[in-house]
Every structure is written in structure tokens, then in C-alpha cells.
Amino acid sequence: MTAISYYISNTKNEVIKLKKTFAFWLTIISAVIFPLLLFIVYLVKHEKLIPGPGENPWEEFMFKQIKNTIPFLIPMFIVLITSLIIQVEHKSHGIKHLFSLPIPKWSVYFGKLSIVIISIVTTYIYFFLAIVLFGHLLGVFYSDLGFLDIQPDYWRSAKMLGMSFVASLGIVGIQFWMSFRFKNFIVPLSIGMTMVIMGLVVSRAPESIYFPYSYNVLSISYGAQVPLTFGISSITVYSLFCFVVTCIFGYLDVKRLNVK
Amino acid sequence: MNQLIVDTKNLNFSYTKTRKDIENLELKVPKGSIYGFLGPNGSGKSTTIRLLLGLLRKQSGSVALFGELFNSKTRLKSLDKVGALIENPSLYEHLNAVDNLKIAANYRQNIPKGRIDEVLEIVKLSHAKKKKVKAYSLGMKQRLGLAISLLSNPELIILDEPTNGLDPKGIIEMRALIKELNEKYGTTVFISSHLLSEIEKTCTHVGIIRNGKMLFQDTVKALKSSKGKKMMVDIEVDKFIDAMTVLEKLQKENTSLVDEFLQIEVEDKEEITGVIDALRAHHVKVYQVSIKNNLEELFLSLTEN
Numbered sequence: 089m090t091a092i093s094y095y096i097s098n099t100k101n102e103v104i105k106l107k108k109t110f111a112f113w114l115t116i117i118s119a120v121i122f123p124l125l126l127f128i129v130y131l132v133k134h135e136k137l138i139p140g141p142g143e144n145p146w147e148e149f150m151f152k153q154i155k156n157t158i159p160f161l162i163p164m165f166i167v168l169i170t171s172l173i174i175q176v177e178h179k180s181h182g183i184k185h186l187f188s189l190p191i192p193k194w195s196v197y198f199g200k201l202s203i204v205i206i207s208i209v210t211t212y213i214y215f216f217l218a219i220v221l222f223g224h225l226l227g228v229f230y231s232d233l234g235f236l237d238i239q240p241d242y243w244r245s246a247k248m249l250g251m252s253f254v255a256s257l258g259i260v261g262i263q264f265w266m267s268f269r270f271k272n273f274i275v276p277l278s279i280g281m282t283m284v285i286m287g288l289v290v291s292r293a294p295e296s297i298y299f300p301y302s303y304n305v306l307s308i309s310y311g312a313q314v315p316l317t318f319g320i321s322s323i324t325v326y327s328l329f330c331f332v333v334t335c336i337f338g339y340l341d342v343k344r345l346n347v348k
Numbered sequence: 349m350n351q352l353i354v355d356t357k358n359l360n361f362s363y364t365k366t367r368k369d370i371e372n373l374e375l376k377v378p379k380g381s382i383y384g385f386l387g388p389n390g391s392g393k394s395t396t397i398r399l400l401l402g403l404l405r406k407q408s409g410s411v412a413l414f415g416e417l418f419n420s421k422t423r424l425k426s427l428d429k430v431g432a433l434i435e436n437p438s439l440y441e442h443l444n445a446v447d448n449l450k451i452a453a454n455y456r457q458n459i460p461k462g463r464i465d466e467v468l469e470i471v472k473l474s475h476a477k478k479k480k481v482k483a484y485s486l487g488m489k490q491r492l493g494l495a496i497s498l499l500s501n502p503e504l505i506i507l508d509e510p511t512n513g514l515d516p517k518g519i520i521e522m523r524a525l526i527k528e529l530n531e532k533y534g535t536t537v538f539i540s541s542h543l544l545s546e547i548e549k550t551c552t553h554v555g556i557i558r559n560g561k562m563l564f565q566d567t568v569k570a571l572k573s574s575k576g577k578k579m580m581v582d583i584e585v586d587k588f589i590d591a592m593t594v595l596e597k598l599q600k601e602n603t604s605l606v607d608e609f610l611q612i613e614v615e616d617k618e619e620i621t622g623v624i625d626a627l628r629a630h631h632v633k634v635y636q637v638s639i640k641n642n643l644e645e646l647f648l649s650l651t652e653n
Binding site for chain 2: 097098100101104105107108109176179180181182184185186187188189190191192344346347348
């Protein structure tokens with residue numbers, strides 16, 4: 089078997105393992121919940137929300153929504169989804185079984201990490217599609233809201249979400265390592281949640297560019313004010329750096345782990 | 349027969365600095381054998397198995413599987429020939445048996461599609477293959493764990509306390525299955541257990557471990573003969589004093605009364621008939637006679653201080 093086939097078979101198995109799990113549903117629920125709530129608010133209070141002349145309704149419905157929800161939603165989702173996905177393994181005493189199979193340990197670690205990343209990307213995509221869909225539905229129900237008259241700036245929103253995704257990778261690396269390391273999912277979950285809240289609280293301080301849990305809110309809300317490194321946003325560089333370092337050290341640590 | 353499938357030399361491991369959990373262990377499992385790894389709870393059986401599979405990092409010594417030193421270079425090649433069931437089987441309970449086997453098959457190379465049904469048939473779980481594992485009984489889970497370890501037709505199967513939590517019927521079935529695998533396919537089977545009767549009924553070879561040290565390692569036959577030829581027999585009678593007098597006349601020494609049973613030592617089974625005849629001739633009623641398990645005593649004497 090080649091490295092690629094080990095990786096593919098591992099990732100394929102991770103998909104089967106997610107079948108009928110809460111982790112699978114969480115990916116959809118997290119993505120849809122806020123757009124759905126805002127959709128209901130618009131349905132109920134549509135008269136008050138009719139845009140003024142020349143105003144783009146998508147500005148409020150799409151961009152403000154991204155700014156208000158993503159910095160909290162995505163880090164929380166990452167903390168939950170990494171714990172849940174690896175918990176499937178811990179719960180079934182799976183690590184000892186996987187590490188006694190004739191497959192390289194890296195394929196187990198990175199196969200699982202890949203499925204975590206795929207889940208996060210899927211949530212971003214569902215979130216984006218839910219906003220577009222609900223916006224258009226509102227346009228159909230109440231034409232005076234103007235959602236069908238102007239098309240949203242798809243590129244701008246995709247760019248925002250993309251930047252937010254890259255800014256989240258740092259905490260993906262940290263949370264994934266912790267979740268793999270601790271059988272008790274309360275440990276990564278409680279540390280992660282505390283860090284996410286801290287990340288939001290300290291995000292106004294200039295030093296927050298050194299705290300990965302603040303990167304999401306920094307990328308969405310303070311994108312333009314963040315200093316540059318190598319010509320690109322510092323948080324993009326630091327987040328990627330944090331991701332690579334935690335992945336390497338995480339794997340080396342797990343590889344040497346005594347599986348009891 | 350002499351080729352060793354598992355061969356460890358001076359194996360040492362400790363979880364903590366204060367205590368050695370495995371000490372200079374020399375484990376020798378011959379090809380084609382059913383090797384019983386026997387020891388009380390906490391004696392280091394599971395730790396040894398984890399060391400064999402590379403789940404724990406040994407502190408010193410060596411492990412050779414299939415005649416090759418087990419290290420990071422040979423790991424994949426060696427594990428490819430091993431099927432293992434370590435303590436509680438690793439099962440995804442939210443999935444059914446087929447999905448669990450599919451996952452295990454995906455991890456291995458070249459497992460034909462029909463093999464999943466075959467192993468389900470071997471462990472007699474075909475009727476429940478679409479049922480979620482969550483709804484399985486402990487015995488069924490254990491059997492599914494075994495099915496997973498059988499998937500790749502391994503040369504060596506390592507089973508850690510496979511009959512744990514099984515009911516008597518399940519234990520008998522598991523025993524038959526292990527023997528069948530060994531006889532039909534020549535699979536070497538390594539079973540750990542804390543129950544001597546289990547090992548005695550199934551195994552050809554035995555290793556007895558206590559506090560991480562190997563106390564005895566040989567064939568089960570050799571273990572039995574090491575105790576000598578004499579047998580202990582328990583007899584339940586109505587009149588103990590009369591019975592004792594009869595036994596004295598028969599010049600039976602080493603007679604004792606234990607838990608309302610007369611305990612005597614005999615050379616062979618033939619002698620038991622003579623004792624019963626003599627007791628009956630003196631109008632002593634005999635309710636039951638049973639031969640005590642010598643090995644049980646040997647095991648206890650070996651594993652207890």
C-alpha cells in the first residue's frame with residue numbers, strides 16, 4: 089500500500105464512522121441555526137426591516153450576519169467538532185485497535201484531522217448557502233425587502249469566510265492534539281471553550297495577534313487593522329504557523345504515546 | 349513446530365518508576381500452538397500483549413514476531429499477519445456489524461468482499477449483522493471483536509481475556525471456535541486468561557505470569573505431570589467417623605476432613621472404586637465422589653505467595 093492509499097482508506101473510514109453521529113448533525117445545525125433565526129426575525133418583523141432607497145439588503149442580512157456570528161460560532165464549533173469526532177474513537181476504545189493494525193500511525197492522525205477540516209469547510213459552505221437561500225426566500229415572500237432586486241457580493245463574502253477559515257486553523261491544530269491526547273472529552277472541551285471566550289474578550293488588545301483563539305474575530309472584525317507579515321495579514325501567517333507546529337508536535341507526541 | 353511465532357527476550361516495562369510491571373520476560377510461543385497466558389488480575393498479561401503489539405514502548409529487551417525483530421521498520425509487515433482482540437473489543441456502537449467489519453477491512457489490504465459474510469458466519473452473527481452494535485449483548489460484542497481479528501486470515505491471533513463476561517454457553521462456543529481455527533487453519537492462538545480451567549481445556553502450551561515475571565512456561569502436558577501422579581479425591585458420606593475408620597483400615601494416609609468432605613489421596617482412578625466398595629461394605633452411604641483439580645492447586649501455589 090502506498091502512502092496515498094493509506095491516507096485515502098483512513099479518510100474513507102472516518103466518513104463511515106461519522107454516520108448517524110451527533111458530530112455529523114452538528115455540522116449542519118451549526119451552519120443553519122443563525123441564518124434560520126435571522127430568517128425568522130425577518131419574516132416576523134419584515135415591515136421594520138425594509139431597506140431604504142439605494143440600500144443593499146444583503147449588507148445587513150449577509151455581511152453583518154457573518155461579522156456577528158462567525159467569530160463566536162466557528163471557534164465554538166471547532167472545539168465541539170474536534171472533541172466529538174475523536175470521542176467516537178475514544179468511546180469505542182478505538183485508538184489501541186487502530187495502532188495495532190498494519191497501518192502507519194500518521195495515516196490515523198492525519199486521516200482524522202482531515203475529516204475535522206472537511207467538517208469545518210462543510211459548515212462554512214452550508215452557512216454561506218443557508219444565507220443565500222434564506223435571503224432569496226425572503227425576497228420571494230416579501231418583495232419589498234429587495235433581496236431579489238440586488239445580487240449579493242458573493243466574492244466578498246467568500247473571501248471573508250475564507251480568511252476566517254485560515255485564521256481558525258491554529259486552534260484546529262491545538263484542539264485536535266488535545267482531543268487525541270485526553271480520553272475524557274471534558275478536558276479539551278472545557279479548555280477550548282474557556283479559550284474561545286478569552287479570545288473574544290482580549291481581541292481588542294494589540295497583543296491578541298499572538299493568541300490563536302482571537303484570530304477568527306480579528307480576521308472578521310479587525311481585518312484591515314492587523315499588521316502584515318511577509319505582505320500578508322499577520323494572523324493568517326501566525327495561524328498557519330500554529331497549525332503546522334501543533335500538527336507536527338501533536339503527531340510526534342501521539343506516535344510515542346503509550347496506549348493503555 | 350519449533351519455530352517461534354512470538355519470542356521475547358529480557359522484556360522490561362514499568363508504568364511508574366517505583367515498580368516494575370514486566371520484568372525480564374521471556375515469552376516463547378511456538379508456531380501452531382494454542383498458548384495460554386495465565387495469571388491473576390493485574391499480573392501484567394495485558395501489558396505484555398500491548399508490548400507485543402507495540403502499543404507500549406518497552407524499556408529494554410526485544411520482541412520478535414514471526415522470527416523478525418519487531419521495530420518501526422518491521423511493524424507494518426508483522427502486524428499484517430496478526431489479528432488482535434485486546435480487552436474490550438474496539439467497536440463503533442452506533443454502527444452495525446457490517447459497517448464495523450467494513451471499516452476494519454478498509455484498513456487492511458486486499459480483503460475480499462465476501463470475507464465479511466464469512467467471518468460473520470464463523471462467529472455466528474449473520475442473523476444480527478444489520479443490528480446496531482449498541483443493541484448487542486456482551487457475548488455478541490466479544491464475538492464481533494473476534495470476527496474483526498479474523499478478517500485478514502491472520503497467522504497469529506492474540507486474544508486478551510476472550511471469555512470475559514461471556515455466559516457458559518458463550519464460553520463453550522468461544523473455546524470450540526479457537527480450537528477450530530487452530531486445527532482447521534493452523535492459526536497460532538495466544539490467549540490470556542486468569543482462569544486456569546479455561547487454559548487447561550483449550551491450550552497446548554501455557555505460560556504462568558505473576559507480578560510481571562514468568563513463573564512457568566511449557567506444554568500443558570508438562571504442567572500436569574509436574575505435579576506428580578497422585579490425585580486428590582473429595583468424598584461426601586453420611587458417617588464421617590465410620591468412614592475414617594474404613595479408610596484407616598485401607599491404610600490411607602493423608603486423609604482429612606475439609607468442608608464436610610473427606611479428602612484422600614489416591615494413585616489412580618482404579619483405587620477410587622476400591623475405596624467406594626469398602627465404604628459401602630461398611631454401610632457408609634456415599635453421596636458423591638469428585639477428583640480435585642490438581643492444576644488449580646498448582647496454579648494457586650505458583651501465583652500466591
